[in-house]
Amino acid sequence: MRYAKRGPLRFTSHRDFARAFERALRRAGVPMAYSQGFTPHPKISYASAAPTGVASEAEYLEIGLRETVDPAALRGALDAALSPGLDVLDAVVATGGSLPDRIEASHWRIELPEVDAAVLQKAVAAFSAADEVLVERMTKQGRRTFDARAAVISIDVITPAETPSGVPAVPCAILELVVRQVTPSVRPDDVLSGLRVVADLEPPVSPRVTRLAQGTLTAQGAIADPLEADRDGATIDGR
Numbered sequence: 001m002r003y004a005k006r007g008p009l010r011f012t013s014h015r016d017f018a019r020a021f022e023r024a025l026r027r028a029g030v031p032m033a034y035s036q037g038f039t040p041h042p043k044i045s046y047a048s049a050a051p052t053g054v055a056s057e058a059e060y061l062e063i064g065l066r067e068t069v070d071p072a073a074l075r076g077a078l079d080a081a082l083s084p085g086l087d088v089l090d091a092v093v094a095t096g097g098s099l100p101d102r103i104e105a106s107h108w109r110i111e112l113p114e115v116d117a118a119v120l121q122k123a124v125a126a127f128s129a130a131d132e133v134l135v136e137r138m139t140k141q142g143r144r145t146f147d148a149r150a151a152v153i154s155i156d157v158i159t160p161a162e163t164p165s166g167v168p169a170v171p172c173a174i175l176e177l178v179v180r181q182v183t184p185s186v187r188p189d190d191v192l193s194g195l196r197v198v199a200d201l202e203p204p205v206s207p208r209v210t211r212l213a214q215g216t217l218t219a220q221g222a223i224a225d226p227l228e229a230d231r232d233g234a235t236i237d238g239r
């Protein structure tokens with residue numbers, strides 16, 4: 001399944017979403033398959049969840065069912081059972097293969113209010129020209145230093161259009177980037193840290209980050225929908 005985190009719901013943590021999704025499964029009467037053992041859990045597998053505070057149009061998960069259901073009906077029932085802003089967008093039959101193995105890269109949009117596009121362009125040029133950009137981040141294994149440059153496949157600055165009245169809006173540079181899935185993962189805030197390292201770029205306002213897509217990389221550097229291989233399925237089979 002593909003789902004989105006939008007608006008204020010982008011501040012929902014992965015754990016909070018998981019709880020909300022399990023409640024939605026119960027409300028929608030989904031015939032879930034459960035794990036074995038003393039504390040059975042519904043079979044749900046998440047793939048590369050976005051950080052808390054980040055909006056996304058491309059979050060993915062997989063569920064196991066004990067009987068066949070219609071994907072479109074399942075999607076609609078779950079979407080109705082979740083709060084607006086947590087939106088189930090797509091559901092297909094999993095025909096084989098690992099969903100996480102189909103997540104090779106993510107496409108991000110970062111809006112930077114009160115940052116001039118020309119200033120951001122200079123910072124991006126410095127970042128792109130660098131062979132290595134070392135940043136620090138606290139991880140589960142403690143504070144780590146890693147290269148934020150190597151994972152970035154493409155990075156571009158987009159100049160927003162004027163307002164309908166023709167009066168320029170408050171400056172808001174937009175950064176779009178495609179980042180390869182690596183360990184440790186390179187997140188949008190790591191790239192912003194890299195821009196600070198190479199160009200002393202310090203946004204005065206918190207950025208607005210949205211994941212636009214994630215999936216497999218094509219030969220042209222685009223991102224292919226990880227559910228496309230399963231698109232021909234007509235039903236979801238229990239397993």
